[in-house]
Every structure is written in C-alpha cells, then in structure tokens.
Amino acid sequence: MTLYLGWRVAILGFASLQLLLLAAVIAVQTPNALANRLLTAFLIVLVGVVTPYTIGFAGAYDAWRWLTFAPLALTLALPPLLFAYTHALVRGRLPPRFGLHLLPPMIQLGYTLTCFALPLDAKWSWYTGSHARFVSPAFELALLVSLGLYAVWSLRLLNRYRRDLAQARSDDDRFATGWLARVIVALVAVLFLYAAFTLWDWLSGGIDFFQETGLYLSLVVIGLYLAIEGWRHTTLRFPVLDGAAADPTAVETPVVPDWIAIATDFDTRLRQAGWATEPDLGLQVLARRLATNTGRLSRAINLGLGVNFSSWINGVRAEAVAAALDTGSRDDLLTLAFDAGFSSKASFNRAFQARYGVAPSRYRRGVSDRDFRPPLPEMRRAVR
Known part of the structure; x- marks a missing residue:
C-alpha cells in the first residue's frame, strides 16, 4: 500500500526532527544539567505524542495495522516532566517523590504495551470497541486534570521562588520573570488546546484524524518554542534557594532585638x-x-x-x-x-x-x- 507524504506529514515530520536535534543539543549542556535532561525528556516525549499522527497522515496505520497501540504517545508524561524542569531550575533537584509523579504515565505505558502485544484481530476489536468508548476518554480526562494540577503547582512554585529570590538577591528580576513564567504559559496553552479539542470531540460525537490537525500543529509550535528558549537558557544559572533565609520569623529568640x-x-x-x-x-x-x-x-x-x-x-x-x-x-x-x-x-x-x-x-x-x-x-x- 502506498504512503502519502502530504503537507501535514512534511510539517509534523520536519518539526519533529527539529525537536529531536534541539533535544540532543540541550542534553549535553552542563550548566543546569538536571533541568536540561528533563527538558530533553519532555521534548522526546512530545515527539512521541506527535509521531502517531505524523505516520497516520501518511497512511501507515492503513498499510500496517499492527502499528495500532504502538507505545509512542505517552501524553500523561508531558505535564510532570515540564513541572520537574521548572522545579529543577529553581530548586536544583527533582520534585519530592517524583516517582509518584511518573506513575500515571507508567500506567499508560503498561496499558499501551499490553494492548500492542495482543493478536491483530483482538487488538483491533479492543481498539474500536472498549478502548474507544471507555479507556481513551479516561486517559483524555486524566490528561486534562494533570495539566490543570501541574499548571497550578508550577505557578505556586514560581510565586514562592519570586518571593524568596527578592529576599536573597538584588538582581532578582533576571531570574524570577520571563522564562519561567512562559513555561507555565506554555503548560496552560497545552491545557486549553487539549480541553478545546476534547470538548469538540465529546460534543460532536467524535472527530476524525484530520480534524485534529490543528491540535498537533499547535503542539509542535509550542514544543519548538520551549526547545529554542530552553536552549537559550541552558547557561543561565538560577540561584538555588530553599526559602529558609527568606522567612523573617524562622528563628525566634527570647529577647526581641531592636x-x-x-x-x-x-x-x-x-x-x-x-x-x-x-x-x-x-x-x-x-x-x-x-x-x-x-x-x-x-x-x-x-x-x-x-x-x-x-x-x-x-x-x-x-x-x-x-x-x-x-x-x-x-x-x-x-x-x-x-x-x-x-x-x-x-x-x-x-x-x-x-x-x-x-x-x-x-x-x-x-x-x-x-x-x-x-x-x-x-x-x-x-x-x-
């Protein structure tokens, strides 16, 4: 069966290649090494999310139906990785109990691998039946909840960092504004995109593959923006603060000083x-x-x-x-x-x-x- 290399495939494929190249460049930068590795992981996962649509527009699933449930799109990994990137920049470490943050995407991966291993007839029957009716909407809802929660947590983290930074640095505006806020804006933008297309899908009784083109074009644009700006900020060292010195009542003394x-x-x-x-x-x-x-x-x-x-x-x-x-x-x-x-x-x-x-x-x-x-x-x- 012939593959079709149309404009959708060209744009998504080229953008995915650019994301992978930028991810490779960011991964080898030594300043902010932990944060850079997390951003690299986010970009790779994003390429994985886009890939089923890239090859789908080319007709790969029609040519090779066994690709159904190929473990590429781990959407639930995107929010925690972007939050962890922000946390690593301002705290210098992973979020507490980060393994629990990765539990939902690991469940998603385990489910996808299990379904991918099914015989072709059983796989297709499950994909068009119970998966489409129950499992896929559950994952979509979980993604929306995850995006919302991590957007709120990221905003709280940024606000605390701004407060602590103002207590510890005189050049605090170099770090507290701009890039970190734009990361959160990107997270919120992804939330609204997924919410809009999910709502469209539910209200219309289902949208087809091609009607989701706008969603995935928007995702690669956001991904390229984060990748380019992330690369530009790889050498900017954010002061690591724990907030201890910022609290004026952290230590109490028997006699109140003047x-x-x-x-x-x-x-x-x-x-x-x-x-x-x-x-x-x-x-x-x-x-x-x-x-x-x-x-x-x-x-x-x-x-x-x-x-x-x-x-x-x-x-x-x-x-x-x-x-x-x-x-x-x-x-x-x-x-x-x-x-x-x-x-x-x-x-x-x-x-x-x-x-x-x-x-x-x-x-x-x-x-x-x-x-x-x-x-x-x-x-x-x-x-x-």
Whole structure:
C-alpha cells in the first residue's frame, strides 16, 4: 500500500526532527544539567505524542495495522516532566517523590504495551470497541486534570521562588520573570488546546484524524518554542534557594532585638562601603561582609526597614542615581543606573518608580524646576 507524504506529514515530520536535534543539543549542556535532561525528556516525549499522527497522515496505520497501540504517545508524561524542569531550575533537584509523579504515565505505558502485544484481530476489536468508548476518554480526562494540577503547582512554585529570590538577591528580576513564567504559559496553552479539542470531540460525537490537525500543529509550535528558549537558557544559572533565609520569623529568640537599630547599622555600612554597586550582590555575600548570618540580616531588613532584600538594595541604588541627578549630572540615565549597580533598564525604572514615585526621566526634569519637591527620604515599604 502506498504512503502519502502530504503537507501535514512534511510539517509534523520536519518539526519533529527539529525537536529531536534541539533535544540532543540541550542534553549535553552542563550548566543546569538536571533541568536540561528533563527538558530533553519532555521534548522526546512530545515527539512521541506527535509521531502517531505524523505516520497516520501518511497512511501507515492503513498499510500496517499492527502499528495500532504502538507505545509512542505517552501524553500523561508531558505535564510532570515540564513541572520537574521548572522545579529543577529553581530548586536544583527533582520534585519530592517524583516517582509518584511518573506513575500515571507508567500506567499508560503498561496499558499501551499490553494492548500492542495482543493478536491483530483482538487488538483491533479492543481498539474500536472498549478502548474507544471507555479507556481513551479516561486517559483524555486524566490528561486534562494533570495539566490543570501541574499548571497550578508550577505557578505556586514560581510565586514562592519570586518571593524568596527578592529576599536573597538584588538582581532578582533576571531570574524570577520571563522564562519561567512562559513555561507555565506554555503548560496552560497545552491545557486549553487539549480541553478545546476534547470538548469538540465529546460534543460532536467524535472527530476524525484530520480534524485534529490543528491540535498537533499547535503542539509542535509550542514544543519548538520551549526547545529554542530552553536552549537559550541552558547557561543561565538560577540561584538555588530553599526559602529558609527568606522567612523573617524562622528563628525566634527570647529577647526581641531592636531590628530598626540593627537594620540602620547594616544600611549605613552598606552605603559607606559602596557594596550596592555590585549588580549580583546577594544575601549570603552581604551577610559575610557584615559579619552576620543570612537569617539575622533577612529579619533586620524585613522587620527593621519594612522591605525585602531586593527592594532595599535597589532602593539604595535608586538613591545614588537621584543624588547624581540632584548634583546636575548630565550623564545618560542608563549609564548612571549601571554605575549604581542595576543590571537592566527595566529593573532600574521599576526600582526608581517604587522609590520616588516618578520615572527617572521625570525626576531629572524636575531637578531644574523650582516647584519640584522630591519625595521624602524614607524608603517606601514593600509589599511582602
């Protein structure tokens, strides 16, 4: 029987080849090695999910019916692998009890292998009968539930990481925004795609092979995006945080210290030494220089200044830029920002706006305005 190499086969086949090549490149990158291996596994599984449709559009199942139930599409492995990738980036390890996360895809694999081993007549009878009526809808429902749960868990993980990172790093926006959020968006996009096509299938009484073309074209587009962006982020080391230093009440002492006085001392020493000009200044490094521990420093910042670590350091940097503007500096704003220790234009604008309530450019124009009144010198309290 003749195979048909139409446009669907060409697009899905070429995209699958690209995904496998990118997976191979990502797998050998040593920074973030665990996360990279998990992303590689996700991409390989995604190619497996797409492959039955690629060969199906070519007519392979008509030519070789024994391919029915070929153990290629482990859809239930996609959500936990993508969640584990995110977890490995921000925590440096697999999620707790990760073996349990892989139990549903292992059940799916065991079921598929069992059905694949059946005699051809029995296999086809099962495929068109009980599998189509009961098992396949059950797996579809399980996938939707899994996608929803892992999207929620990933969002919680990201929110905790953002909170902890703001307590431990002054360049937290380099890591807490962007890529990790887009991974979650991709997970949610897959959820909506599967939900839409599943709902269409259930309401219409069943859609055929070709009507699902849009689903699998969308999946390879999402996969290629994750693969390319994942490859771009293979060398970016996300600070591994356990959250212990971020909790201002983690350690209780019999006598309540004067956190305002302690924080004022830390703040004075930071300014005198000029440490805030270091773009990657972190909680641990600063604690060593101040001859204290991260827990005490974190509590002093939270309870004494009313802000988190990132807001404190970036507030000091914003004050340095404002001081330069007050003295009439004509340097470019971005030059002043980088000299003060900011690592990006976005973080500079955000921190300056939070500290002074106006954009840096507006502040510069106001310096020459006799009616301009800069905000009070007290640092604004950050939302915790």
